[in-house]
Structures are given as structure tokens and as C-alpha cells.
Amino acid sequence: MLKEITAAEELVELDKKHFVHPTTSLVDQQQKGPSFIFTEGKGIYLTDVSGKKVIDGMSSLWNVNIGHGNQELAQVAYDQMSKLAFSSCFTTFSNEPAIRLATKLASIAPGDLNAVFFTSGGSESNDTAFKLARHYWILKGQPNRQKIISRTKSYHGVAMGATSATGLKPFRDFTNSLAPDFYYVDGSSIEELHKVIEQEGPETIAAFITEPVQGAGGVNLPPEGYLQEVRKICDEYGILMIADEVITGFGRTGTFFGVEHYGITPDLMCFAKGVTSGYAQLGGVLLSEKVHKDLIKLSNGTLLHGYTYSGHPTACSVALKNIEIIERDNLVENSRLMGQELLKGFKYLQEKHQIVGDVRALGLMGGIQIVKDKQTGESFETHVSPKIVTEAAKRGLIIRTVTFDQDTLVFSPPLIINKQEIDQLIQILDDAISAVEQELLG
Structure with a gap:
């Protein structure tokens, strides 16, 4: 008599046959299933x-x-999908949820971070920050400022630029052709940061990127005074400072954003994950007043960067309600x-x-x-x-x-x-x- 296959057993076999899992041992998946x-x-x-x-x-x-199963977010998503699920934000098209969310993010972000470029997630956000930083220096007449410095044990995502910036070497070893002009410094040494900047030449460095607290690298808190010194060094050499708040943003560390623990404001701040609590795919980059105004003043054409889902109305609606819940509760x-x-x-x-x-x-x-x-x-x-x-x-x-x-x-x-x-x-x-x-x- 043939054994009847349960729904769970069927799902296991279908998973093994058709689903290539992210950040998973493919051998384990095939041998053991999910x-x-x-x-x-x-x-x-x-x-x-x-x-x-x-x-x-x-x-x-x-x-x-x-947390999981929040009905308020489900209702907001339903309401927005019923009204306007998606529309493009290219070529000056816009929508109310994206405008409202950008305004809200500017109001809660530290310092003068007050303009937002939306993405679909953390890797896209960090890639966007690198491109915007390099484009910024092109517009400023310093096209040789193209190098990006990050810290060892850092994780910035798996898109090509984000992978290349990630300080955890196994992620970079996954591919045999990394993006050029990425450099890594000891995650706890101000002296090494000084050394690399002087060695490479500050006139060639576009930006330094850091997580306020390193996540996938092991939840590593920065040494006392480290981020404050980094901010001073970036100011001293005219280097843009990028904060990767993809994990640390939206209350994770006990402040709305991780950099608030250290009293600093970066020039660019990347976010994703907690902005919607995972109920919709959304990320972005917050720009300082100075960077934003310079981009406007010096721009001589179209900003040739954008994603299909930049400013996605449903995702932005979910994010607005999510932030409201974080504040209310x-x-x-x-x-x-x-x-x-x-x-x-x-x-x-x-x-x-x-x-x-x-x-x-x-x-x-x-x-x-x-x-x-x-x-x-x-x-x-x-x-x-x-x-x-x-x-x-x-x-x-x-x-x-x-x-x-x-x-x-x-x-x-x-x-x-x-x-x-x-x-x-x-x-x-x-x-x-x-x-x-x-x-x-x-």
C-alpha cells in the first residue's frame, strides 16, 4: 500500500526541487529540506x-x-492597494504616501538629514549611497574622489557595491569580480583610518561607511569615542560619512536611530528593514541639507539613478503606519x-x-x-x-x-x-x- 504524502511532506520536496534559498547551505537544503x-x-x-x-x-x-500579525498594517496595505497600489516616481511623478513618508523621516532623523531617496531594501540603499557620493564629487569638480572606505567585520548587503563594501571577507570571496575602489580598515582603529586616508590620498576618497553597531559581524559595539572621531576625521579631510542604519534604525538600539547614541549626524544615512517592520519591501537614503542643496545647485541634467519601486505607494503607506505605531506604543x-x-x-x-x-x-x-x-x-x-x-x-x-x-x-x-x-x-x-x-x- 502506497504511503499517503502529507501537505507538509509535499512542501518539503517542492522546496528542495524549486526554491534556491538565500544565505543557505544548498547541500543542507537538499539533504534535510527546510x-x-x-x-x-x-x-x-x-x-x-x-x-x-x-x-x-x-x-x-x-x-x-x-512584531508579527499586526492587523493595522494589513489594513493600511489593503486600503492603499485598493486605492493606488503602485505608480512610478520617475520624471517628477509622485504620490502622497511617498511625500508624507519623506516628510516624516526628515522630522525624526537626526540633525539636518531632510531629503530622502527611496529604494526597495538595504543593499539598494547602500549601493545608492555609494553612487550618490561619487556623483556628488563629480558635480563638485573632484571626480577622483571615488574610493569608499568601510570597516572590517562590517556587513552592508549583497548587491555588487554593497558586497564590495562589506568587511566580512567570505561575502566578498563569493564572487570573483568585486567592484573597484573599496578599502577596509580595522573596525576599532582610528589610527588605521588616518593611515589609509593619508596613504591613498584624501583627494581620492569619496566616503566612509559604518554601521553604528555592527550586526551580521557579531553585534559589535564601537569603541568609546570611535564614531565621534570618525566624524571629525571626515570633516577634516572633506570625506562624506555614510551611516548604515539598515539594522539599527527605527528603535532597534533603544533610540530611533543608532547614531543618536553617539551624538553625530552623518552626511548620508541608509535605512530599510524596520522602516516597515518587514511588512513591505522598502529602504532609502537620507541626505543632509548641504548634500541635497549641492546636488540641486550643481546638477546639469537628469539624476540617472532609480528603481522601479522607489517611492512605492503601498510600501510607503505601510511605513507611515509602522512609524506611527512605534511612536504611539x-x-x-x-x-x-x-x-x-x-x-x-x-x-x-x-x-x-x-x-x-x-x-x-x-x-x-x-x-x-x-x-x-x-x-x-x-x-x-x-x-x-x-x-x-x-x-x-x-x-x-x-x-x-x-x-x-x-x-x-x-x-x-x-x-x-x-x-x-x-x-x-x-x-x-x-x-x-x-x-x-x-x-x-x-
Whole structure:
């Protein structure tokens, strides 16, 4: 008698046959199939096709800031789609949601960042910032300013320019033909930044790009005073400063934007992810008053850059409502307060477990380093954090791991999380670490 194939089994086989997953081991996908096939989300939880419910400890990809299943965003999207789902913003065409959102972003952004170029996501935003920076210097009569400097352990996306700017070498090794004129400096050394600028010649450098807190590189906070010094150096040499706020924006770190922790204003600021909490694809670049006015004053033709979905009416409507919810429900402050609770939990785990080394968090963005020796910070010969991720998933918690040059667990739960849910997350994590620790140390 033939076995009846379930709907879940059918989905697994179709996934393996037809779906090429991003940032996934294709071998694992073919051998094991998808680890979860999610069908529903509510609050901080996701439910898969088997009915298993798990805490989304990563806000999926650092982006579902207001949590899953929000009916207000669904309604706004429906209303806008029913009225005007899409229209082009090329050649001076416009729409009200894009205008309103640009105005709102200018009002909440730090300093004089007051004009917006819209994209569909983070990689496009960073690529746009690089192109705008280089175009800016062409218009200023300094066409040799084309080099972009970024930091080691940085992640800026996977479009060609964004990949080339990413300081994590494995992402650059994925392709054999990177874009030219990208340079990398030690992510914690002001001296090295000075050295590279002098070595290459400041007259050849268009911009320096940095995440306020490095995300995919391991949730690395900048050394004290680092970003303030970077701002001074950029001013000293006339280099544009780009802040990559794709992960850190819209309350993630306990302020609306990550740069606010450091009291600086970049010349260009890239955003995506949390602007819509993942309910629609949207990103963009905020420009300073000076950069925007110079582009207008010096422009001698069409700005030959744009995406089909730049200023997408539905996405912009969703973003406006999303920002309204973040403000109305005090989610930035909740991120700050619950981030303190998350860090307390991390420190408890650090005291309890031999393999938990450095812990850090800023708002609801955190990292736990897994080590063999706490005193020296020495790692195990093989990465241990993926085993903890697996054990946590079995127990109902989704988190991620970073294993490029460290062995680190990373966290980014929705900004709506409460104290009880933080405690639940820490308890599951405690059990998962204990299981792996027992296996390693006996």
C-alpha cells in the first residue's frame, strides 16, 4: 500500500526541487529540506506547518520591529492597494504616501538629514549611497574622489557595491569580480583610518561607511569615542560619512536611530528593514541639507539613478503606519528597557556557564560569544554556537550565529517583547547552552 504524502511532506520536496534559498547551505537544503516552514506569526511568535510555535528571537532578519500579525498594517496595505497600489516616481511623478513618508523621516532623523531617496531594501540603499557620493564629487569638480572606505567585520548587503563594501571577507570571496575602489580598515582603529586616508590620498576618497553597531559581524559595539572621531576625521579631510542604519534604525538600539547614541549626524544615512517592520519591501537614503542643496545647485541634467519601486505607494503607506505605531506604543523606550533586561539575562548566563564569554547588547540587539577559555577568549577548534542554535530551536527559540572570525550567538527580538517573554527567551537559551556544555565538558 502506497504511503499517503502529507501537505507538509509535499512542501518539503517542492522546496528542495524549486526554491534556491538565500544565505543557505544548498547541500543542507537538499539533504534535510527546510528546517521550518512557517505559516503564521503573532507578536514575537512564529508557527510552522506542523503547529510548532517558536519565539522569533531575531525579528526574522533584524526587521520585524513591531512584531508579527499586526492587523493595522494589513489594513493600511489593503486600503492603499485598493486605492493606488503602485505608480512610478520617475520624471517628477509622485504620490502622497511617498511625500508624507519623506516628510516624516526628515522630522525624526537626526540633525539636518531632510531629503530622502527611496529604494526597495538595504543593499539598494547602500549601493545608492555609494553612487550618490561619487556623483556628488563629480558635480563638485573632484571626480577622483571615488574610493569608499568601510570597516572590517562590517556587513552592508549583497548587491555588487554593497558586497564590495562589506568587511566580512567570505561575502566578498563569493564572487570573483568585486567592484573597484573599496578599502577596509580595522573596525576599532582610528589610527588605521588616518593611515589609509593619508596613504591613498584624501583627494581620492569619496566616503566612509559604518554601521553604528555592527550586526551580521557579531553585534559589535564601537569603541568609546570611535564614531565621534570618525566624524571629525571626515570633516577634516572633506570625506562624506555614510551611516548604515539598515539594522539599527527605527528603535532597534533603544533610540530611533543608532547614531543618536553617539551624538553625530552623518552626511548620508541608509535605512530599510524596520522602516516597515518587514511588512513591505522598502529602504532609502537620507541626505543632509548641504548634500541635497549641492546636488540641486550643481546638477546639469537628469539624476540617472532609480528603481522601479522607489517611492512605492503601498510600501510607503505601510511605513507611515509602522512609524506611527512605534511612536504611539513607545517601542523605542521599550527597546531600551527590555534591552537592559536582555543584557541582565546574558550576564546571568555568563556567570553560570563556562563556555559563555563576552556578552553585549544595545537596546534589543545583542551578542553572546562562545569560548573555550574565558580568561583568554580562546574559541573551540570547531564552532559551537551553531549547536546551541539547533538546541534552542528544538526548545522553541529562533536565534542566529556568527562564525566568521568569532563564535557568537546574535539576538534581535521584536521591540514589543515584554519582561516575561525576555525571561522565557533566557530560560530556553540557558537550557540549550547547558545541553551543549554537557556534551563538550561532560
